[in-house]
Amino acid sequence: MTPQRIRTAIIGAGFSGLGAAISLRRAGHRDFVVLERSPDVGGTWWDNTYPGCRCDVPSNLYSYSFLPNPDWPETFSPRGEIQRYLRRCAEEEGVIEHLRFGVSLERAAWDEEALAWRLQTSDGEWLAERLITGTGGLVEPKLPEIDGLDTFAGPVVHTARWDHDLALEGRRVGVIGTGSSAIQVIPELAKVAGHLDVFQRSPAWVLPHVNRRTTRVERLLFRRLPVTQRADRAFTTLYMELGNLIMTRRPGVMKALEALGRLHLRRQLPDHPELHAALTPSYRLGCKRITLSNHYLRSFAQPHVELVTAGIARVTPQGIVTADGVSHDLDVLVLGTGFQVTEMPAAARVVGRDGRTLQEVWAGAPEAYLGTSVAGFPNLFTLLGPNTGLGAGSIVTMIEAQLDYAVACLDAMDREGLATIEPREDVQHAYNVEIQRRSEPTVWLSGGCSSWYLADDGRNVTLWPDLMAAFERQTRRFTLADHVVTRRDEVPASAPDAEPAAV
Numbered sequence: 001m002t003p004q005r006i007r008t009a010i011i012g013a014g015f016s017g018l019g020a021a022i023s024l025r026r027a028g029h030r031d032f033v034v035l036e037r038s039p040d041v042g043g044t045w046w047d048n049t050y051p052g053c054r055c056d057v058p059s060n061l062y063s064y065s066f067l068p069n070p071d072w073p074e075t076f077s078p079r080g081e082i083q084r085y086l087r088r089c090a091e092e093e094g095v096i097e098h099l100r101f102g103v104s105l106e107r108a109a110w111d112e113e114a115l116a117w118r119l120q121t122s123d124g125e126w127l128a129e130r131l132i133t134g135t136g137g138l139v140e141p142k143l144p145e146i147d148g149l150d151t152f153a154g155p156v157v158h159t160a161r162w163d164h165d166l167a168l169e170g171r172r173v174g175v176i177g178t179g180s181s182a183i184q185v186i187p188e189l190a191k192v193a194g195h196l197d198v199f200q201r202s203p204a205w206v207l208p209h210v211n212r213r214t215t216r217v218e219r220l221l222f223r224r225l226p227v228t229q230r231a232d233r234a235f236t237t238l239y240m241e242l243g244n245l246i247m248t249r250r251p252g253v254m255k256a257l258e259a260l261g262r263l264h265l266r267r268q269l270p271d272h273p274e275l276h277a278a279l280t281p282s283y284r285l286g287c288k289r290i291t292l293s294n295h296y297l298r299s300f301a302q303p304h305v306e307l308v309t310a311g312i313a314r315v316t317p318q319g320i321v322t323a324d325g326v327s328h329d330l331d332v333l334v335l336g337t338g339f340q341v342t343e344m345p346a347a348a349r350v351v352g353r354d355g356r357t358l359q360e361v362w363a364g365a366p367e368a369y370l371g372t373s374v375a376g377f378p379n380l381f382t383l384l385g386p387n388t389g390l391g392a393g394s395i396v397t398m399i400e401a402q403l404d405y406a407v408a409c410l411d412a413m414d415r416e417g418l419a420t421i422e423p424r425e426d427v428q429h430a431y432n433v434e435i436q437r438r439s440e441p442t443v444w445l446s447g448g449c450s451s452w453y454l455a456d457d458g459r460n461v462t463l464w465p466d467l468m469a470a471f472e473r474q475t476r477r478f479t480l481a482d483h484v485v486t487r488r489d490e491v492p493a494s495a496p497d498a499e500p501a502a503v
Contacts (some may be wrong), residue, residue: 052187074213159181177199285443423482
């Protein structure tokens, strides 16, 4: 079958993919398609539907700067509100017609003869001159490597693949993990479970959550005077940047902030001092992701909720046996074990010029230029790629900055008559050497923990080690000389047959 031809293919319709579609359309690009495996927009906010799921970044910041929402019902939004916001953005910006739902990417391989990406999808083959991946890091669940996990007789559910038909009322439920997702779901499970065992490998720093309902006056003010919402966003950004400044340059200050975490713990469990040591981390605040909750810690005050700190030896058909020899009988097992972030599963399906996948090139330690483009992978833009995460702040800010760079590349291709563009290897290498240099003093490397921020060799491959504003400045400075290009007038006029796609 003849492949469908498109100028630009975008993979994913979460904040990254939709942001790319909107940015392209606003910049005058119309020949593009968005391939999304789910039945609607939202990305991680479509996939994650576990009880209690919400964002831990204020809504006025965790949204597109160019599409503010004056009607957020809460200051920190639940996942349903975020997904509906993204749907409205897609409709208002006219990109719905470019979306193809229920289409998953199976393989994307660079075709040197066609100077385009050949995309094998569940809906047939596409030929795209440019490829933008917006699959994000919170996509594929990370399953724990525990002996006997596949032998458990009851239901096993990961928080990212929640089963809403799962009967939990009165049952014995076990939760493995105490990261961000687990901390949100555990209080909800405690409301219905007959008995709840929480298996903790290491405790998380938990700070008070300041979420509240927005007032009618606030929403009216944001709607009638948009400058007030912009001011709120600017203030929140400054607050978050202060957190980034401390974590990246003055990590010792985080020790003083740990007093807030300890105070919160004592207030949440005033009558259970025996739990305080088990729930207090030994590593520096910020070394792992900081969590927010007013309900998680107090869950352990309930008589039917038990914190299990002994390591898991194995899973049996009946439950879990811990390293101290105790058997914990369970009916349901919930995995709150996070995602394959550093592995980036989509990287195994993207094949570059030399026939190697991104996964093979990265070999467990991803790196890119501006977290967005990779030498040896022409016309490829990876949104939320290596070192674009944040210790504090909104990844939407980082996405918008990446899109500034990506659109600048695409505009340069059209203006200069370029067939391909990719970063020079020496430029990419120098950029990543600087990333690691800046990472050395950060709390993520000096805080005394191991986390999903780091590769196996200890390098920071996930977070941006500076202010959000610094990343925005770097992505605005597009320099064509930093790239390897192929001009169209240098390319023989021959390419495999393809049919133009209707978009």
